[in-house]
Amino acid sequence: MDYNILIGGSAGQGMDTLAAILERVLKRKGFEIFTIRDYMSRVRGGHNFIQVRFGNEKLWSHRDCLDLIIALNDETIVNHIGRLDAKGYIICDDGLDYIEERVIKLPLKNTAKSMGNTRVSGILALAAMFKLYGLDLSYVTEVIENVFDKPQVAIQNLKAFNEGYNLVESVYEVTSLQKDGNILINGNEAIALGALAAGCMFYSAYPMTPSTSIMNYLAAKMEKAEIVVEQAEDEIAAINMAIGASYAGVRAMTGTSGGGFALMVEALGLAGMLEVPLVVAEIQRPGPTTGLPTRTEQSDLKFVISASQGEFPRMVIALRTPEDAFYQTIRAFNIADKYQIPVILLGDQYLADYTTTVRSFDFDKVEINRYISNDKYKGDIEYRRYEITESGISPRIIPGKVPGKTVLVDSDEHDEYGHITESAEVKVQMTDKRMRKIEALKEELLEPEFIGTEDFDVLLLAWGSLYGPVKEAVGLLNSEGSVKYAALVFGDIWPLPVKSLCQKAPKAKTIINIEQNATGQLGAVIMEVTGIRCTASILKYDGRPISSQDICEKIQGGE
């Protein structure tokens, strides 16, 4: 079983709350969930919708075809009926004059009015949906009490839920096969939780959609987790603060979207030059510039890979799922500390905002490695911040923590002591030292995940949040027809891990890169590094997430 429910209306109609109730109750009942949110860049009005998909097996992405529409206004029906399954339903107020056999008109507004609170009409519709699907009332009370801060509001909504539940008859009989052992989380929350698990104690950022929810989550935990969350005056301050805190010895992070990242470019190089560990979350949205602030795209890959003047090692990890986001964020801190480099976590609005059920994170797997040599330098031994070593990594001590030892860092080219130099020899030695760090880093890169059958004809290449849609697409494609499909979905993306790619690519009759951008940036990076040319591309850049159906259609349509 696999159902897909859309709740639509204008901003401010409380769809967020309805979806939160729906997904949380379903989750507690043991269902797997995948919810996407489609917002306009405005606070009130416009047209927004949320799609809650649920089922008994792990869901990797959203899907286009709808089983039910809860329409809080006419526009919702008009916009989405085309995607409604022939056997699907629409729940709406009986005041709407849309005529269609699949429409179930209910006295939502009138009932709400008679209950003395026009705001509960959405809850009535939601309750009707519960009944329609034959879902019982377990967990409804606790979730509603949880969602509404004020007890009296919760009580009103509970009452409304019970009213709404009686407005229709059951048509489906949906039950879950498993017990709940999951958490329901989105990509940005997973990043934030990962940062806390990694021991991050300083997060400085400037609000920017769709990255702000990382800051919101951390700010909510500020006192409990004893993490300083500082809203900077601008993104330049945000990243320079994070570098200062990291230099002083605490794990520090900043987060933003492409436009804010643009302002951080100079300081990204600073982290590279000073060799100060730094983690930056870049949550992409469609560009150029302001673009579509609340929507999704993957068009900053080449930008983040080559951002900043000069040459220095960096790592870019494209986040694939909320689970991946959690573990990779922790790994990013460890790698940043180990190599003393900036690590960029590349997300996007799709991953940032979709919520899904995942196994509770395994905190026993969390390892924190700081690579700090304070102890070694206590006593008479000389300390050189930029000591030239075989690995390129110089021992790090924390300023103030080793009596008699000081730490000097400089953005000018410097010698082993951190002193400015104009020497041609030292410039070369220091460049080589810094770049040498890449060699060791390359050894610990994670290869892209391989999906599908080994005897594939067509190899799909994708990165980051397209993991889910591509994974589902490969399953769908291999279940039909005779052409065999496989995919490599990149997480670590710069330096580019090339082993699997070079092994699999020669076996493919066709190689297709699937990306949410207009120029095929992964394809370009692969070409640059390996010379492997994609024979076709599926590129979507309308700001909306690509679905597995989209992918299948485009592939089968011969693109």
Added chain:
Amino acid sequence: MDYNILIGGSAGQGMDTLAAILERVLKRKGFEIFTIRDYMSRVRGGHNFIQVRFGNEKLWSHRDCLDLIIALNDETIVNHIGRLDAKGYIICDDGLDYIEERVIKLPLKNTAKSMGNTRVSGILALAAMFKLYGLDLSYVTEVIENVFDKPQVAIQNLKAFNEGYNLVESVYEVTSLQKDGNILINGNEAIALGALAAGCMFYSAYPMTPSTSIMNYLAAKMEKAEIVVEQAEDEIAAINMAIGASYAGVRAMTGTSGGGFALMVEALGLAGMLEVPLVVAEIQRPGPTTGLPTRTEQSDLKFVISASQGEFPRMVIALRTPEDAFYQTIRAFNIADKYQIPVILLGDQYLADYTTTVRSFDFDKVEINRYISNDKYKGDIEYRRYEITESGISPRIIPGKVPGKTVLVDSDEHDEYGHITESAEVKVQMTDKRMRKIEALKEELLEPEFIGTEDFDVLLLAWGSLYGPVKEAVGLLNSEGSVKYAALVFGDIWPLPVKSLCQKAPKAKTIINIEQNATGQLGAVIMEVTGIRCTASILKYDGRPISSQDICEKIQGGE
């Protein structure tokens, strides 16, 4: 004939003035000149030197081997004697206790003291050099009068010159074969003059070595040329001001080095999105970050090609010589206006600061095309700023210049009228419209210059300021041995012109990219676009310019 003279000392000893006198007199006598300057990032002290090379044939670059050293301090001798030709000379004060047969010790300080002005000892040395080379005194008076603002200082220096001329006997007999019809100019001055010739009326920038001399030149001409030169509060302001001025209808430009460009990245995308013409000069220096502020490198290529979030058309032109800098700057303005895109002129410290003799610029060749449609929209016809056209170029009118018509631009995704949109369809249409402009632009790209013989074995690839050293190197290489060499040196570099490359590359046994960076960025770009892999690389990244001798040695040394 081809002589190479080094003048060395510490900052503040007036080497600039000596070199200026030397090169200007030589130029007026009809010689070809090529002068490089090696500065430390400090105002006084340290060790600086200038190398003036002169000859009877066009000189394309500096050379390492020296014929004469004018040493204003010991350090100059110690640092540079290794490069002095066996038959060369050193002119220095008799107070220096360096003993070597090539040293000509003269009573410079004492003579200067007896003349009542210790500052003229350098002029005495320069005059001695004139005599040594058998150069007559023509043009000396006019140049000295020109170089010194104050007449009494000029008179003192003239007197000193005459004194110094009598301190030695002639050894050489150097004469020039041609009459002077040249100008003596460096890369940044050529950019600035090009901007004026193109009708630029607004230049906003923030001081940053090695780009500042563009601003200095324009500022000196502010009143005469009626160009506004505005020192902005930071680079973000600089580029946003230039965009505002350009939107309002005047040709506008900004200039900076890599670190300042990093701060301009967000607004670069703004120009792309608003489709406002913009010219940006990025004069590279060694990075990362502050790096070596007064030295040279070519390590920002990949950065400027992919700077800014999202995808939009841009053009990057690598400047090859001062002459090229002049004409390409003018072309950059025309292309920016034609396609309504940002055009980046990529220079570097080497090109910015070396002075050389070039044919007087041909102003008759200067064409200014603004592509403005004010006239077409006078009257009743509707105006849409972002009209979707086949070429992707929308007609441009100037705000305030067409009664009844207004011009609305927005960094959010917008419709044809410039109004914000959230439409998936319009997003795709507008992205396609913008990206379509690249197709026409590709048609007018200039292919890289081909140097050498058509029956080459080895193909060298280079870009920008390496034009000169590579051109000389190819000449040297082909005059020796049996291996045949050719080179392609890129000016237009993004979009990458591929015709010559794809034609020549298959014929080469070896392809070597020669670049002043550590990672071989041109090689990477070529690989990405064409799949052509360089078989070897010559990479120099010590902050000092590569010479033709360097190149020959590295090639013949089997690198």
Added chain:
Amino acid sequence: MGEGKFYTTETAWCPGCGDYSILESLKDALNRLGKEPHEVLVVGGIGQAAKTPQYINTNGFCGLHGRAVPPAVAAKIANKDLTVIINTGDGDSYGEGGNHFIHNIRRNVDITHFVHDNQIYGLTKGQASPTTDLGQTTSVQTMGTMNNPLNPLLLALALGAGFVARAFSGDREHLTSIMVEAIKYKGYALVDILQPCVSFNKVNTFQWYSKRIYKLDETYHPSNKMAAMEKAMEWGDKIPIGIIYNQEKSTYHDKIGFLRDGKPLVDRVPDIEKIKEFMKDFE
């Protein structure tokens, strides 16, 4: 709203937002000054207030967040005939854009800067702005806003601004009249306009402002700098609105002869012969 030559087609603002009144006052002010749409350029950064150029039929420039001032100033330099007005938010003007704010006061180009000061980041859903009151909690300032609020009027005075005023979106007539004066002022004019954000600022509401504001009357003389600074520091139970300071100063254009005199730059044809002469420098 949809009427008149400066008509608005559609907005994305919340019902009840103070931005509507400011937009309407702006249109009234332009009408009173007899401006035509093509003669006016309205510039915004990014934010709710910054969408104003979208909603008025004039030339419009919506640039980058925090970067409204530099293009506005440059457009005026390029074409002195344009009436250049910035309408943008407090976050845009004083937060991300702080450096341009302080340095353009010093530049004194003849533009007008209307700050829709709702003491909050509206578009990004309610974080503290530089003018948010101490202690206000938000989704990010979960322990309450801790930074000393920035006083834009005092700051502008400290930087030598010649025209500094405060207005309230809730008093349209007063607002319009101040807008007219500000646009007429020759030089950089700042009007900080108190504006309720009904969605995210639940502290500084329409009522909150209404209770506290009072209008400066004839007894107040906006020509004394020290008095203006004292007046600018009034905030709390009593909040003055009106023109705090108004003093003639020479403008950017005044100081550059070739800008002050003659045609706007945009109408000039470059004199290639003159430029060619510059080659002599290199001979």
Added chain:
Amino acid sequence: MGEGKFYTTETAWCPGCGDYSILESLKDALNRLGKEPHEVLVVGGIGQAAKTPQYINTNGFCGLHGRAVPPAVAAKIANKDLTVIINTGDGDSYGEGGNHFIHNIRRNVDITHFVHDNQIYGLTKGQASPTTDLGQTTSVQTMGTMNNPLNPLLLALALGAGFVARAFSGDREHLTSIMVEAIKYKGYALVDILQPCVSFNKVNTFQWYSKRIYKLDETYHPSNKMAAMEKAMEWGDKIPIGIIYNQEKSTYHDKIGFLRDGKPLVDRVPDIEKIKEFMKDFE
């Protein structure tokens, strides 16, 4: 110069530059305060003054041009035991770094900001800085500096700074004593230090300053804000040096309980069990 625990190895400054005196006073002040090299962090941006961290044996951070303040503030947040001092230029502090300057005064983290104010961009060879006097010509300001000079003291006061002072590199003893007070002050302390640049500022020379400066004496009380603002506005024939304003204020650390109390952040071990509990939010 090369002696003492804060010894200097070599500098790249011009002979006669005021930066030398400031550096020596800084060492004297740290000695008087009994600091050890590893307890102190000196932060600069980029510029001549900003090279100070290179020339003193303490922890040192030379970051980006204009960006000295953010890392300094964050380092103090990370480790409250460090004595964090910024030494950097006027261009760095008030020009490129203007936005950090204004907003960090509001933040009031306990750091000290010494601005080497030579009223010029030294390292880049003499362009106007925000404090360059009107009319001064430079290689870029060929028609003379036109922007109203920025008054850093008045600006800091307008933003609510609690410690604001001016000193002169030519009076080492006075400078040292002000440095000591500034470092001791709990909160953000600004000292604008007038400093001759012998190479590029031929207007504001040692003599120029010497003729004009006078020391504030006991009759001046640095606790009155309006008086301080008036004093801050004095510039021209008479230039006051000394502590213009000094008032206790609660600091950033005071406002955040878990920073104020307990060990510095850098010494804390993250409590993984507590973080694990947060997963409940998602159940």
